[in-house]
Amino acid sequence: MTGSSGQSGVLEQLLDLHEIDQQILSMEGELKRYETELTVAEEAVARLESALEAVGGELERARLEARGSERAVDDKRLRLDRLRTRVNQVRNERQYGAATLELDLARQDIRKLEDNALQKLQVVEDLEVRRAALLTELENARAQAGPLRDEAQARRQQLEEELAIKRDRRHNLAIRIEQRVLGLYDRIRAGRTGVALAPLTDESVCGNCYTAVTIQQELQIKGLSALVCCEGCGVILYPGDLKR
Template sequence: MAKKEAKEMSVEQKLQALYELQTTLTAIDEKRALRGELPLEVQDLEDEIAGLDTRIEKIDTEIKEFQSAITMKKGEVQEAQANLERYNNQLNEVRNNREYDSLSKQIDYERLEVELCNKKIKEATDQVAYRTNDLEIAKTEREERQKDLDEKKSELEDILAETREEETMLKERAKDLEVKIEPRLLSSFKRIRKSARNGLGIVYVQRDACGGCFNKIPPQRQLDIKMHKKIIVCEYCGRILIDPELAGVKVENGKAEKPKRKRSTRRKADTEEKKEA
């Protein structure tokens, strides 16, 4: 049914529907522009916090491993010291030089074992202190990033609360308009709009020039645009062209006056704040 309706539309009706769709999409873009870089900033902070969480978890695991190694080495020291005590007692009971030499070697080995274990304990203790400091720094940084994230989210939520209802209505309006436009024309319009820097896929003639790229339009081509007999695009930028009257723009002394548009509540509030300041 929608396709049939689109085919029965005149070129003038198609152009009107396209321009109305353009103004609706532009209004949606303006609502999104109010958010600025906030959504990206929120995402970046969330990613940074996730990275810090991973780092904190890794450092905490390393600290636990060092502490476990310290406990194990302390157990080995106690065992070696017990062996030393036993071997020293056995020295008093040796019966020949062979037994004495054997016990002496065991005593030397256990002493070296104690020294080595104490060295490992010191190194692990130093690492625990070093990594604990890193952990505190990471936790502090995470707290700061979390505060920043909470502030950005709150600011973004305020903006969304202001624009959500109106943006939803605009999106519904855009969907209704898209149904009325034939698929091929709609696809071309979206492609032009996507490649345009300002998101304008259809523009009206301003001062004998394209309202998108501002290149001059020949008089005969302007006449064709006013006739509404076919879809005409700018030979420079590829945007669809319509005459000002079809766009609802008043023309006085050869100059097109843009229709007045309401500013958003947020911008008014910002202006009032600046005046008060």
């Protein structure tokens, strides 16, 4: 066991390391948030692009169908004209009856075909409206993603430079710490929250999870006679009034 002053030195080293580790963690978090934000924006653009492409394809097919049904109406009208001519040319009652019947049927057909053509045109119109709305949405999404990309690019570069410096400092601090202590610290920090150290509060509880320590542990912590880990959350506890 190291002496009082030695333990205080170790704790100070660990606190320095912890501070820089927390800074690195928060910078990494910021970097990740930028990337997530950018990914979300870019995914929105991609989603709208593919939706627009799908509507474009649908529109093309709908226009073809509408043109086809208009042609069918035109063809039927020509046929109707020919039937009218024939009605005028019939020679007897029986022929007249047959021709007018055919004419009536053709008129009914035309109405159906016209209805059909109108429906197809409505489909085209609806798709055009949808496409216009998607185009507006896409423009907005692009207008949002563009600056975000530039901003994220710049901030990412800056953060990465700062991180490189911090990691370098971290390395220089870590190599001065006793291997056994560093190993303990790294194991604790590998936990969920990344917190490895906490002060013992005035109420003699862990500053991280508020679990109480035993009287013996309190004496060890305050007397800097041993490294004591919290039994609740596992962090290394240091005296709240430790000089740094």
